[in-house]
Amino acid sequence: MSPATLAVSAGRPARSQGAPVNAPLVLSSTFVSQGVPEPGEPLYGRMDATTWHPFEEALGTLEGSAHPALVYSSGMSAIAAALSLVPPGGRLVLPRHSYQVTLGYARDLAERLGVDVALVDIDDTAAVAAALASPRPASMLWVETPTNPMLEVADLPALVEAAHAVGALVGVDNTFATPLVQRPLEHGADVVVHSVTKYLAGHTDVVLGAALADDAALHARLHAYRTLHGSIAGPFEVWLALRGLRTLALRVERAQASAAELARRLSTHPGVAEVRHPSLPTDPGHERAARLMTGFGSIIGLRPHGGPDAADGVVAALQLWVPATSLGGVESMLERRRRFATESLTVPEDLLRLSVGIEDVEDLWRDLDRALRSV
Numbered sequence: 001m002s003p004a005t006l007a008v009s010a011g012r013p014a015r016s017q018g019a020p021v022n023a024p025l026v027l028s029s030t031f032v033s034q035g036v037p038e039p040g041e042p043l044y045g046r047m048d049a050t051t052w053h054p055f056e057e058a059l060g061t062l063e064g065s066a067h068p069a070l071v072y073s074s075g076m077s078a079i080a081a082a083l084s085l086v087p088p089g090g091r092l093v094l095p096r097h098s099y100q101v102t103l104g105y106a107r108d109l110a111e112r113l114g115v116d117v118a119l120v121d122i123d124d125t126a127a128v129a130a131a132l133a134s135p136r137p138a139s140m141l142w143v144e145t146p147t148n149p150m151l152e153v154a155d156l157p158a159l160v161e162a163a164h165a166v167g168a169l170v171g172v173d174n175t176f177a178t179p180l181v182q183r184p185l186e187h188g189a190d191v192v193v194h195s196v197t198k199y200l201a202g203h204t205d206v207v208l209g210a211a212l213a214d215d216a217a218l219h220a221r222l223h224a225y226r227t228l229h230g231s232i233a234g235p236f237e238v239w240l241a242l243r244g245l246r247t248l249a250l251r252v253e254r255a256q257a258s259a260a261e262l263a264r265r266l267s268t269h270p271g272v273a274e275v276r277h278p279s280l281p282t283d284p285g286h287e288r289a290a291r292l293m294t295g296f297g298s299i300i301g302l303r304p305h306g307g308p309d310a311a312d313g314v315v316a317a318l319q320l321w322v323p324a325t326s327l328g329g330v331e332s333m334l335e336r337r338r339r340f341a342t343e344s345l346t347v348p349e350d351l352l353r354l355s356v357g358i359e360d361v362e363d364l365w366r367d368l369d370r371a372l373r374s375v
């Protein structure tokens with residue numbers, strides 16, 4: 001069945017007369033148990049919680065994984081679990097424009113565990129392959145594609161091949177694309193993570209993460225990390241995320257269509273110096289995205305004329321778009337990324353990251369057009 005159908009149908013309770021259509025929300029920290037527990041028996045809320053299962057099953061199915069997903073308290077805790085697969089003193093290759101906090105975590109691994117961290121331009125396949133091989137073979141390649149916030153598109157199958165050739169694991173942060181647009185496990189990635197906070201939950205009311213692996217031993221290590229660190233999700237967050245996941249296909253389709261239309265209009269707007277969206281035929285990531293992804297996503301990079309002050313002016317002048325630091329929700333949001341002192345210095349100071357939501361595209365355009373003309 002198509003992913004759009006699976007997003008609706010996976011993880012439902014078994015059909016029997018009188019059964020609920022939706023999985024119940026169970027609020028219980030422990031479960032009745034005596035004697036030697038059977039494998040898989042609910043025992044204690046840090047080890048397992050029945051309310052996690054329907055979401056984990058649905059996301060596992062959507063990513064085409066051999067196992068259910070594993071939920072974590074946040075995207076970052078899922079990323080920490082995945083990066084724990086890099087041994088002390090190992091080598092980690094990751095995109096220069098990775099999610100900012102992932103970069104912070106890599107720096108922490110370097111300081112605490114002597115991990116040798118190499119930053120690369122993830123769209124430069126030859127440079128990534130070189131960094132994987134020397135000065136010594138990498139333990140892990142981390143991939144974001146498209147990157148946050150620069151929207152570089154990686155040649156994922158080529159990178160997986162290069163990483164595996166040197167014995168490195170491949171971890172992919174699939175938050176931007178969602179499994180509707182790109183399924184990294186099918187390209188041979190070893191671990192996939194999500195900030196479920198973003199598109200999967202989709203309503204800006206939950207902080208949640210997830211990790212997936214096909215290999216049983218890797219899956220067991222990710223599971224053990226969660227239990228040992230207690231980086232677990234609350235049942236209500238997971239229940240809300242499953243509710244959000246049911247409409248993922250509609251939301252992603254609408255947001256992608258609007259993003260492509262807005263990018264097209266912005267590319268000829270007099271107030272715009274540069275617009276980045278992989279849907280644009282002139283975009284450096286266009287050819288690869290068209291070949292490797294089933295859509296172009298709904299994040300736009302925008303540099304207005306007039307520098308960072310003008311960019312701040314655009315944010316302040318908008319009435320419908322929400323100024324906030326998240327993405328993937330039903331409401332359109334934007335921010336100037338370099339307002340954070342921690343953002344990579346290779347991200348232009350005037351770059352606005354736009355996350356296109358599901359409002360009427362003409363309303364979004366009128367608001368943007370007016371704000372761009374006002375500065």
Ligand SMILES: *Cc1c(COP(=O)(O)O)cnc(C)c1O
Pocket residue numbers: 074075076077099144148173175176194195196197198207208209327
């Ligand atoms: C938000 C985000 C994260 C972090 O997820 P949290 O749920 O906020 O911990 C990781 N990667 C990407 C690409 C993100 O956008």
